[in-house]
Amino acid sequence: MSPTTILIIIVIYFGLLILISNLVSKKSSDNDTFFKANKNSKWYLVAFGMIGTALSGVTFISVPGEVGNPDLQFKYFQFVLGNALGFIIIAKVLLPLYYRMNLxxxxxxxxxxxxxxxxxTAATIFLISRTIGSSFRLYLVVIVLQRYVFDAFDVPFALTVLISLGLIxxxxxxxxxxxxxxxxxxQTFFLVSSVFLTIIFVCHSLDFGAVEAFEAVKNSNYSKVFFYEDYLKGNFVLKQILGGIFVTIAMVGLDQDLMQKNLSCKNIDEAQKNMFTFTTVFVIINIFFLSVGALLYLYAEKxxxxxxxxxxxxxxxYLFPEIAFKHLSIVPAIIFLLGLTAATFATTDSxxxxxxxxxxxxxxGMDKTENQNKxxxxxxxxxxHVGFxxxxxxVIIIFNSLNDKSVVTMIFKVASYTYGPLLGLYAFGLFMKSKTVHDKFVPFICLLSPAICFLISKNSAALFGNYVIDNELIIVNGLITFLGLLMISKPATSQTKF
Incomplete structure (x- = not known):
């Protein structure tokens, strides 16, 4: 598919999004609409839309790409199982708290x-964490657009980034x-349709029916799910599941982005229905993404x-876009482009x-009554909005000058450092109800904890007999923050009701 064709499709796609935006915000564009969607969102729309936000271009490209690594293969599914457990904890513990307090x-x-x-401090941690994480996710689609579209027009990378953010x-x-x-x-409709149709197109190219495709993936060198042979390695099953649980609690349950959508539902019952539905679809769709990865490597080998x-x-x-744009016909190439664009921009706009x-x-303080009519x-x-x-x-420009790793690896590594203090803060608040803290010392604890974790991570093999810390680093980070808060704690004046 030519760069010009790709560019035309992108322009039409964003024209449709801008049209929808104008129609939706025509009646009202005040802060209540912007912040809470007037507290009137349909739970099933939120659940379906959250799929696109949670998956992003990272799942769309990096996850299938990593399947070819002998130490990874379907390892990511271990992490996804932990994600699912984390989503359930969020629905049963955190959402009721947020709705009770009408936040x-x-x-x-x-x-x-x-x-x-x-x-x-907590809000600042979120701003830093989400800015970095979302920039990484957008970077992924921008480098693809740069390589397969804008390089043909001699457009510099920085301008490609600027155009992407301007459209959002x-x-x-x-x-x-x-x-x-x-x-x-x-956008989630495009994303989900894309992954299923990609499987169909690749299977057709390999002369596979549904049964043959399943057997080919199952018997390939790419489909190992559970790694339990060596607990010292980062891919060990228990590490991945525990990491998945706590990364999810921190990156979703303690993150304004996805929780903002949940809090736009009418009541807690609808918000919980949204989370349980979303969790089920999330697990299923990730199985298909991993299957796409195995099929792509089989196709590349052939x-x-x-x-x-x-x-x-x-x-x-780059493997997925390379095959989609250069080796498949124009229809699957368009399907891939729509899925990738939807996956990444659904995450970044949110x-x-x-x-x-x-x-x-x-x-x-724009939510405070005295400020609302200023x-x-x-x-x-x-x-x-312009500032962010x-x-x-x-952040994208800086990351582009430094990165030589898979983006999915970088995102969860950074999240372990930035979201860990949030995990510790909320754990202290929820479980130490008879205590509070000396407030002025909290920022120092939240800075010290990631620094200690960085040193532990860099020297884990030497310190712990070749034990490699992976996604469980966020647990260590949260625990250090929690212990630090205990050290600066004091008795609460009254037992908290939260």
């Missing part, structure tokens, strides 16, 4: 439980969450396709809205 920003809980400085800004800055609920539903090289380094992230919401509520409050929100777009631009 707009979930970090308001920390303010009421531990104090203002702790609250600002164009359809999110007015309607915010209310727009996202609708556009993410559409047709003599090598993993694309960038600056002398093999990049498995994150940009959540970052704006958190800053406006947690630092500017002049130019909506304009201020627009400036914040610019910040994501800078």
């Amino acid at each position: 707009t920003s979930i970090y308001s809980y920390i303010e009421q439980r531990l104090g203002v400085i702790s609250y600002k 800004f164009a359809y999110t800055y007015r309607g915010g969450l209310k727009t996202i609920i609708i556009t993410d539903t559409l 047709n003599g396709i090598a993993i694309p090289m960038v600056d002398g380094v093999a990049r498995t992230d 994150a940009l809205t959540a970052l704006t919401t958190s800053f406006c509520v947690d630092f500017l 002049p130019n409050i909506v304009r201020t929100r627009h400036f914040v 777009s610019a910040l994501m631009f800078l």
Whole structure:
């Protein structure tokens, strides 16, 4: 498929999203609409749209690409099982708490439980974590667009990033969450359709029926799911499941982005129905993504396709687009493009809205009654939206100059450092109800904990007899933060009811 054709499809796609945004936000574009979607979202739309937000372009490209690594294969499914357990804990423990307190920003809980400085610290951790994580996810699709589209027009990488963020800004800055609920539903439809249709097209190219495809994947060198031979390695099953649980609790349950969607439902019952439905679909769709990876490697073997090289380094992230754009017909190439675009932009638009919401509520107090009628409050929100777009631009440019690894590996590694303190803060708040903290010392604990974890991670093999720390690093991080908070704790003046 030619770069011009790809570009035309992208323009039509974003034209549709901008049209939807204008229709959705036509009646109202105030802060209640932007932050909470007027508290009137349908749970089934939220559940379906969250699939696109949770999966992202990382799942779409990096997960299938990593299947070819002998030490990984279907290892990611161990992590997904942990994710599922984490989603259930969120639905049963955290969502009831957030609804009882009628929160707009979930970090308001920390303010009421531990104090203002702790609250600002938690919100700052989210802003940093989500900015980095979402920038990484957007980076993944931008490098694909750069390689297969914009390089043909001699467009510099920085301009490609700027165009991508500008398009996202164009359809999110007015309607915010209310727009996202609708556009993410559409984008998830493209994403889910894409993965199923890709399997069909690749199977057809390999002359596989459904049974033959299943047997081929099962008997291939790419389909090992559970790694239990060596607990010292990062792929050990228990490490992956535990890491999946706690990464999910931190990156979803303690993250304003996905929780903002849940809190837009009418009540707790609908929010929980949303989470349970979402969890089921999430597990199933990840099985198909891993299967796509195995089929792509089988296809590459049969047709003599090598993993694309960038600056002398093999990049498995490029295998899927390489096959889709250069070796399959135009229809599967279009399907792939729509799925990739939907997966990545469904994540980034949601994150940009959540970052704006958190800053406006947690630092500017826009949800407080005395501030809601201030002049130019909506304009201020627009400036914040622009600011976070610019910040994501800078992070992507920096990451592009440094990265030579799979993006999925980088995202969860960074999350272990940035979300760990949030895990410790909420664990202390929920389980130590007779205690509070000396508020002014909390930022130091939340800085010290990731620093200690970095040293442990770098020296784990030497310290623990060749034991390699993987996704369970977030547990260590949260535990160190929790213990640090205990050290600066004091008796609460009254037993907390939260």
